[in-house]
Amino acid sequence: MALFSMKLDNLKALFVNELRDLYDAENQITKALPKLIDKSQNPQLKAGLKEHLEVTHGQIRRLDRIFQMLNEKATGETCKGMKGLIAEGDEMVSHSGDASVIDAGIISAAQRVEHYEMAGYGTVRTYAELLGHREMANLLQQTLDEEKQADETLSQIAKTINVEAKAA
Numbered sequence: 001m002a003l004f005s006m007k008l009d010n011l012k013a014l015f016v017n018e019l020r021d022l023y024d025a026e027n028q029i030t031k032a033l034p035k036l037i038d039k040s041q042n043p044q045l046k047a048g049l050k051e052h053l054e055v056t057h058g059q060i061r062r063l064d065r066i067f068q069m070l071n072e073k074a075t076g077e078t079c080k081g082m083k084g085l086i087a088e089g090d091e092m093v094s095h096s097g098d099a100s101v102i103d104a105g106i107i108s109a110a111q112r113v114e115h116y117e118m119a120g121y122g123t124v125r126t127y128a129e130l131l132g133h134r135e136m137a138n139l140l141q142q143t144l145d146e147e148k149q150a151d152e153t154l155s156q157i158a159k160t161i162n163v164e165a166k167a168a
């Protein structure tokens with residue numbers, strides 16, 4: 001939701017608006033991931049989340065480059081969707097219980113975040129292509145590929161953890 005009123009009278013304006021939303025979402029993720037890393041017990045899950053934190057820093061740098069190319073500021077939007085997803089993840093790790101079950105819950109929360117981001121990046125990548133911003137489209141595609149990869153990795157890890165959770 002915009003902190004200031006923004007006129008959405010062309011696709012470029014919507015593109016910038018959605019990029020700012022993603023920029024805020026990524027920054028929220030960098031603040032939320034350390035807690036999930038800390039609370040996760042499975043070493044593979046911990047390592048996967050740590051790696052994604054590093055990847056996320058790179059994604060923020062990519063967005064910074066895009067804002068520079070557009071000569072637009074990166075801030076001004078709050079991603080309420082990501083706030084909600086992170087709040088659900090926080091709630092998940094606030095419970096006491098079996099480590100595998102909680103790890104399975106962390107994966108569930110993290111995959112929701114990845115899918116939300118994949119939807120956002122697919123959209124802005126397509127807008128960039130339509131607007132003729134080929135380099136920006138490439139940068140956004142790289143991030144989209146990373147989010148897909150993170151989702152795949154989580155699915156792989158879940159194969160073990162969900163079975164452990166079932167045995168709890």
Ligand SMILES: [Fe+2]
Pocket residue numbers: 026029056059117147
């Ligand atoms: Fe991301």
